[in-house]
Amino acid sequence: MATPDRIKRITVCTRPFRAAGPRLDVEQVGVKTIVHNYGHGGSGWSLSWGSGNIAVQKAMATGAREIAVIGCGALGLTSALLLQRAGVDVTIYAKDLPPNVRSSTATGVWSPDSRICLEEHATPSFKQLWERMARDSYGTYQTLLGLPGDPVEFYDNYTVWDPADWQRRDAPRSDTRPPFAALHSKLIGDLGTRTETLEPGSHPFGVRHVQRDTQMMFNLTAYVRMLMADFLENHGKIEIAEFHTPADFAAVRQTTMVNATGYGARALFGDDSIIPVRGQLAHMSPQSDLHYGLTYKDVYFVPRRDGLVFQVVGENDYYGFNDDTTNADRAEAEHAVSTIAGLYRPG
DSSP: OOOGGGOOEEEEEEEEEETTOOBOOEEEETTEEEEEOBOOTTOHHHHHHHHHHHHHHHHHTTTOSEEEEEOOSHHHHHHHHHHHHTTOEEEEEESOOTTSSGGGGSOOBOOTTTTOOBGGGOOHHHHHHHHHHHHHHHHHHHTTBTOTTOSEEEEEEEEEEOHHHHHHTTOOOOOOSOOBOOOHHHHSGGGSOOOEEEOTTSSSSTTOEEEEEEEEEEOHHHHHHHHHHHHHHTTOEEEEOOOSSGGGGGGOSOSEEEEOOGGGHHHHTTOTTEEEEEEEEEEEOOOTTOOEEEEETTEEEEOOTTOEEEEEOOSSTTTTBTOOOOSOOHHHHHHHHHHHHGGGSOO
C-alpha cells in the first residue's frame, strides 16, 4: 500500500510557460541563425516531435549541412534526431545531460495543452499550429509502442470524486485570473478515448463517483535512454558547454543552431516572458503488476514502470505558477501519497 514512508525520492522541476505559447521563430545573432524551440509549459514531451518538425524545417531552410542543437532535454533530443533523419550532421551542446535535465523530472503523461498558452492567445493560427504539433507528435508516439522497456504505453486512469465534490464539479470558475487555453477536446478529441462513468458499487472506491479513460504515458528512464542511444548510433556528437549570453555562440563552429534550452532560455536570451511553473513529484519503487492511474482531490498518481509517481496539481493550472524554487517539499510529497492512499479507505 502507498504510505509516505515508502517515498524513495522527491524531484522538482520548473516548467517554462509563455503566455503567448512556445517560441518557434528564427533570430539572427551575428553570423549565427538561431531557430528557437522552447517555452512549451507542461507540454514539452507531448509536443516535442511536432514542435521539432517545425524547428527542423526552419533550420534546413538555411541550407546548412552541419547544425547545432543547444540543450539535451525533451525538445533538444527530438530536434536532434529529426535533423539527423533529414540528413545533416548534428552536434548537441549542453551543460547537463539526462537524467540531470529538467525534462527528466516531468510527470511523463500525454498532456499536449498543459499550460501551452493563455486562452486569450489561442488565436485561430495558433490553434492550427498547436493541432499540427499535437497530431505529429501523437503519430510518432504510436510507432514507439511495444518497444523494449515500454518507453511509451497506455494505461487506464480513474478520476475519483467524493459525493460533495461530484455535485460541484461543473460549478462556474471562480478564479479571476486569465484562463489557460484548453484545446485537447476541441481540436484533437478524436485521438483520445471515450470517458466512461462508473457508478458507486461498480468500482472499489466505495460511494465515490468515478470516471475512467485511457491515457498515454512516457516511462522516461527507458524513453530518454532510447533517444540518446538512437542519436549516438546515428553518429551524433555531444559536447559539454555552457552559454551565458548569445555572444557565447561565436565559439560554436556551426552557423545554424536550434535553441532548445527550455527554462534556461529565460537567462540565456533575457526572455522575461518565460514564467516558471513549479512541479514536484514523489517517487516510489515500481510495481510491475500496477497498470492504472488515479486522480483524486487535486493529486495525480501515474503508474510509470520506472517508478510510481505522485503529484499535487492543485485545483487549476496556477498551482506552482511563477514559483522558481526547486527545494523539495516533504510535506507536499507526503500529502500527495496520503491522499491517494485515502481512496482505499471507505468513503
